[in-house]
Amino acid sequence: MITDELIDKMAEKCLLNDHDFDAAVLDVRPKRIQTVNLHHLALASRSDDFARTIERADYITADGWPIVSLMRSRGIDPARVTGSEFLERMLAGRQFHGRKAAILGADRHAGYDLRGQLHDSGLHVVFREHGNRGDWKPRALAKKLRKYGVDLLIVAVTPPFGDMIGEEVRKAGFPGVVINVGGAVNMVTGNATMAPHWVRAFKIEWFYRLAQEPRRLFRRYLVECMPVFLKVVLPSYWHRAR
DSSP states (O other): OOOHHHHHHHHHHBOOSHHHHHHHHHSOSSEEEEEEOHHHHHHHHHOHHHHHHHHHOSEEEEOSHHHHHHHHTTTOOOOOOOHHHHHHHHHHOOTTTTOEEEEEESOHHHHHHHHHHHHHTTOEEEEEEOSOGGGOOHHHHHHHHHHTTOSEEEEEOOTTHHHHHHHHHHHTTOOSEEEEOTTHHHHHTTSSOOOOHHHHHTTOHHHHHHHHOHHHHHIIIIIIIHHHIIIIIHHHHHHHHO
């Protein structure tokens, strides 16, 4: 469930901007970075196990304006930091030159496309796993990642499973950096639709995505997420405004 303690811990671990995100990734000490949006909180409200998964992340980012507002109620002022924009920066620059990465999840074609694009930026994808996630074993995955010398594991699986398997792989002995990015790999490779920049600027990306996939997202946004927004996020916004 969502508690004040959980929100306080999120605020303590929240990366404030893209620069902090990149710096945390470049620091090769073992860690897990979890992007958090309103859907994560909706899932945490129904699952104590998933709430603990959020708590156990070394860092979180405010992936969505509701989370930005919630963090501001705790006295910090983060920018909106998303997994898709992080991957875009990886593709656009060479600050991760020479690092060895792995992709867990995402569509096989998207993983292949991302591997080629990252190679052009000097980052080598040395391991990919796109198979049936029900067959994934954290210990076996951690062993393979160590074998290939992976520095950075990109977990491209939607919550709650993606965040939980990322935590299990880290606990199983993977000594690198784990980043949970959800569906971002499919987006940055063009295998899924990403909202235009003007939509993101007006903070209506959720509406854009709902219009693109109403059958899949209607329940998530209006049935699962809206109660959490009304009960958790909106009261904190009003309290901060007063």
